[in-house]
Structures are given as structure tokens and as C-alpha cells.
Amino acid sequence: MTELTVVVVDDHAMFRTGVRAELERLGTGRVRVVGEAEDVDTAVDAVAGLSPDVVLLDVHLPGGGGPEVIRRSRPGTTFLALSVSDAAEDVIGVIRAGARGYVTKNISAEELLDAIERVAGGDAVFSPRLAGFVLDAFAGTIDVAHVDEDLDRLTEREREVMRLIARGYAYKEVAKELFISIKTVETHVSSVLRKLQLSSRHELTRWASDRRLI
């Protein structure tokens, strides 16, 4: 695989330096950090100027937050959300804006490399926590407001896959558990991602409370 170019967007300089150092130490030949940015404006400029393969994007960012960067960048840029914030609304928000995955900042360097390569290859990266948030969002327990009604309900299979990921299963283990191929697991995860992103504005909570899911 060719070397992937990465831009790190985070308002904490210490964190940017740390990520850069770790990626350089472990990821030589796989990943190269070509730029950094510290707020929405510089991030939009950096992404436009450098057109990196993957943007590591903090959820909370001066100037309106991570989703704002995604909205103002060229469609087709690949974003991987990275955060310490544990607020479900914000994590779901950045995914809905178009990020291909979400990992927490305490992720190991090796896992981060994996995640970068995975999103660059067009797959989605779901951590157990994100899978939990997604299930919660579709059940209406957290209020992300506006996921469309029937169009966006998860299929039974997608729900099963999400559940297994939330239980801590890796994609490989999910595939084994459900007797399907890893490729199929990836397809299911991508389609969940699409449902989150494409859904039109609609009040999910009402839908959920009508069905007494809350």
C-alpha cells in the first residue's frame, strides 16, 4: 500500500505533537503527517491546500466544531473523528456531518494506524462505544433529533452487527459469529453509516416515544 497522507486537526498543540510523534515512530512507510491545524479556518485551508488522504478531526474545535470543518471542505475528503468528548450527541453529530468513523483519543498508536488505513480504504471505523451510541440513536434513547422515520430503521442484520461490535467483537469475530464474510460485515457497517448520514431531518424522539422505546 502506498503511504497515506494525514492532516491532524486539534486545538491542543500537545496532542498534535503526540500523534505526530507516534505516527512517525510506528507508521513510517504507511502514514505520513503532512500538516496540522488548530481551528476550523486553518483546518479548512489545510485540507483544501494539502488534499490529504485522511483528516484526523477533533470533535470540539474553536470556530464551530468538527462538523463545521466537514461542511466547509470539499466533498470526498475522508475524515476520522478523534475525541475525548463522550457526549453522544456530538459524536453522532460529527458522524452525521460525514466522518467515516470515530475513535477515542486514548486509542493505541497501532489501532490508530489500522483505523486510518481502514477509513482511507473506504470502510467505516466503529468502536464499541460508537456502536452503542448508534444503537441508542436509532432507538431514540439519545436525542440527536432528526433521523428519518421508516427509511432509516436498521435492518435486523445491521442491528446484530452493531450489537456485536458494541460487545467488543472485532470485524473478524463478528464475521465468524454470524457466519458471514468480513466483506459483508464491512458492507453492513457502511450501510449503517450511510443511514446515519443521509437521513433527512425528522424528529426521532417522537418516533421512539410513540413506540415506547424510551
Next chain:
Amino acid sequence: MSTRAAPSEGFRRAHRPADRRVLAGVSAGLAEHLGIPVLWIRVGFVVTTLINGAGLLAYLLLWWFLPLQAPQDSPGLASAERRGLRTSTTGGPSRQEVVQSLALAAIGAGVLGLLALAGGWLAGWMVPLLLVVTGIVVVWRLFDDATWNAWLRQTRGPGFLARLLVGVALIGLGALYLLTVSRGLSAALDFGAALMIAIVGLGLVLGPWILGLWTDLAEERRERIRSQERADVAAHLHDSVLQTLALLQKNADDPATVATLARRQERELRDWLYGRQDAGASFATGLRDLAAEAEAHHRVAVEVVTVGDAVLDEGLRALLAATGEAIVNAAKHSGADRVDVYAERIDDRLEVFVRDRGRGFDPESIAADRMGVRGSIIGRVERHGGTARVRSTPGDGTEITLTMPITSNEQERT
């Protein structure tokens, strides 16, 4: 915005949601409180208004009595929003809802107009009364907005004064109209003149004093709130972060302890900043406490993911205890450095999965040395009507699945 509240016991009080108002938030608040679609409530208000204005009166009374409530964000989120690190997720009522309400109001007004024409009492008290009501609505809405803006830390726009004047003028006009209808213009003039003189006189005598008192009071209150908040944050940091930092320095040569301490502190700070504000006796909070405890005692990372929640009843308490046992078992015996815990509420039951990637064991052979599994996990859950399943392959880790029906309580929504 709101992470939906965990189910909680105790009274629910109706309120007007500040972030989802079309007019005053009365309908939205009632709909949420009673659990019926907001459209019905709006139709109800319009229809009952046709009966001698009862609906309108009820609406105004409810507006008066129901408190306006800001969405409850965790401190971390509120602060991030103030500093522009995030944009709020909820943006008021949907356009569809606004259009719907306007249409309803228009229909109501139309029908009322027709009735009035047919009855011939249009000229009398109808018009001034409507003027007064509109004035009241404009002024009240203004005060609601001022409160809401104060929460959002925004300054008042120049429109504030204009709107206030329009509202007061409408009320005055309506009152004037009412007076003149019954007794002619001169009565209104007399009354108005006397009122004016009294107001001006009082204003001249007491005005400066009242103004001074008012600003002092507001300033003092602001300052007190600010210093209290500062003290709370300082106390919290002292109790948690500072203590942990001290411990970290003492244990600097022991990586395992450092990692455990850092992890515990992270979890705690995270809960404080972004956690649910209404932690009661719910299953999810209990589970998180258990995980924190196991992490502290056994030096493993316990990753907890929950979907949905329920109020603790007897069965769920047993389930919680069994889950705790399963976590401790995995931490002590599996040799894995991480335990994944997942709990989901599916309709009327709760499912919990405790999984490790440790050395595993043969489930058939648990009789002698694994009393914990048989007695305090499987037995405990089954005694309360639940089921337990242990799946373990030597070398490949263990997963314990526990299911418990939720018997008592609540289809609660808060």
C-alpha cells in the same frame, strides 16, 4: 439537546421547553408531560378557544404558571458551546411545526371571525380584548426570550425596546378601547390623566432609589453565582484531579498503577463533564460504578457500553450483582487486560454481555474451582427469573450472557 433522562422515580413536573417553543412552549411542554402528540394539544387549544375563549384563557394561565426550562447540558458541553467549540444540535421547533401552528391559528381565527359576524357581537368587546391579549403575548414572549438569552449568554438586541413598546402600546390601546366603548372618550381622558400624574409623581420621588437598588441587586446576585461556581469547580478539581496527580507522582515507577490511576481519573472527569446529569438508581449508572470498582481493584480496563436504561428493581439488582461477579471473574482469572461489558434494554428485558479475550476454560469443569460462576452468577440470575449462558473456549476467551426480565415499574419517559 438533552441526553434523554434516565428513568427516575419521583414527581414529574411539567415545564415549557425553552428550546422548542413555537409561541410559549405550553403545547410542547404539555405534549411531553402527557405523552400525546403536540398537534392534538394545539387543536384542543384552538377548539376550546371557540367556547367563550376558554382555550385562550387556559393557554395564558398555563404560560403564567409553567416554568420555562432550559435544556440541561452537562458542564463540559455547556462550556464547549459557549466557547464555540461545538454547535448546538437542536435548533428550535421544525419548520413544519411552525407552519402547522400558524395554519391552526389562522383557521381558529377565521372560524371565530365567522361566528362573531353571525352573532353580531364583533364590534363590542372582541377587538379590544384581542388587542390586549396580543399585547400580553408580545410582552411575555419578550421576557421569556430575555431569560433564554441570559442562559445563552447573549446580549439583548436593539429590538428588545421596540418590542416592549409595541406590546405595551397594544395593551394600552385595547384598554382605552374598552373604556371608551362603555362610557365615552371623556371618562378615558379623566382616568388617564389621573393615572399619569400619579405615575410621574411616584417616579420622581422613588425612581432613582429603585433603579439603584435594582442594579445593585442584580450585580450582587451575578457575582455570588459566579463565585459559587468557581468554588464548586475548584473543590471538584481538588477532590479528584489533584489527588490523582499526587498519587501518580508517588507511583511514578509502577506503570500498571499509573495506568490504572489515570484511567480511573479519566472516567471520573468524563462522567462529570459529559455524563448524564440525572444519575439516579438506574442500571446503567450502577454498571458504570461496578466497572470503576473492578478497574481500581484488579487493574484491568473495563469498557462499558450501554444502550437504554431501566430503574433498578429486585431482579435488576440481582442482575447487577451477577454482572459485577462476572467482571471480577474475568479480571481475576482470564489473564486478559481488558473486559468488554455491553448492556442493552430490549423491550421488557435487559441483556448483559461480559466478554474477555483471556485464556478461557472448559464450561463443563467449572464445578469445583469456579463456585463463583455457578453460584453467584448463574444461580443468582436464575433465582430471579433470568437466564445465564456461559460460552468459553480454552485459549479464546469467555463470554457470559445474562438476561433479566424487567418486571415492575415504568414505561417512563422523562
